[in-house]
Amino acid sequence: MELVKILKYLDKKFPQKLMAKWDHSGLQNFQIKTHPNLDQPIEKVLVCLDLTKEIAKIAVKNNINLIITRHPFIFTDLKNENLNPSKKKIIKDLIDHNILVFSIHTNYDASPHNLLITMLEEAFPTRQIKNFGLEKEGYEVKLKQAITPKFFRENIVKIFPTLKPLTNQVLAKRVEPIKEFLVVTGSGGDTLVNKQLTDVVFVTGDLKWHEWLYAQDNQVAILALGHEMENYFVKHLVNLLKNSFPEVTIMESSMNIPYQVYSL
Incomplete structure (x- = not known):
């Protein structure tokens, strides 16, 4: 399945024109000199809330072609994003393994779907x-x-x-x-x-x-309720994609909460 067909489907459900002015949803471009190939074949998709180091490892291990996130992976310019050592390593792994990232944030909230x-x-x-x-x-x-x-x-x-x-x-x-x-x-x-x-x-x-x-x-x-209240997004996107693109393998990864209650 070509990337462009998946992106058109998602834009019909959650149009990017509904995105807030400050938001950075859509195809995440972490290469300055090149742009993603919209005709790239997509065989495996991973849906998650946030693209973390753990999620990146899962994607590489499972030969994922496209990661769909709730929160944009690139929220500022690349120079600032690369100040985060972990994110810099993630970006390198994504480029090395030709993994694309697409985010659906405020346009999801504003959509009737x-x-x-x-x-x-x-x-x-x-x-x-x-x-x-x-x-x-x-x-x-x-x-x-x-x-x-x-x-x-x-x-x-x-x-x-x-x-x-x-x-x-x-x-x-x-x-x-x-x-x-x-x-x-x-x-x-x-x-x-x-x-x-x-x-x-x-x-x-x-x-x-x-x-x-x-x-x-x-x-x-x-x-x-905690930011993890948005986990319903993952289940929803997985179900939509499985029903619309049965030929594509759709995986999910729920958010591991980055904090815990400390008991003395």
Whole structure:
């Protein structure tokens, strides 16, 4: 299967025109003087959240032709990217083994084909789900009937299995029923602050310290599930590609969380 056919299919599902201005989704070019060959045959694809040293080893070992990531592998100019010793080694391995990388980030979030919509509809009595945020990076979920905070927390965690979900005192002490909430996967703190949100229920992956303080002072009920909440992306892309390109071997690699809770 030619690379261009796979890329056209993905762009139809998750158009790059929906990508945020600051984003770097699409075909990752880590060679300054040459560009990827769009007619290159693709026999094996690996889908993951992030291209790490571990993922690169898996790709080389399994003769992968194309890696599809959630987060762009190249986010700044190559000179800056190569300041990371590990990434510099990964780039060399990718070039040596002719492995291409394609990323689908904010254009996935803004697409109506995003699996998150279905996941939310199956877990909650939704009345309306629509895009939310400066770059349509999140979702505003309105419910047919109000639910208890306990029901909300339990069902969110079922959608996004995680090790240690974090909340704040606003949500922990909340007794009022919840009629609507916001979801911004990954790092949603910028959306929280830039939209000047107050008195809302907000689900995201992780926040910076000052964003936690903002939420507490502005009565924003927070449920932070960890950046790994985006793992549903991997399963979704694998299923789409297997159904559309049965002649191509599709592999997946779930994210190994780069931190752990330290117990004394």
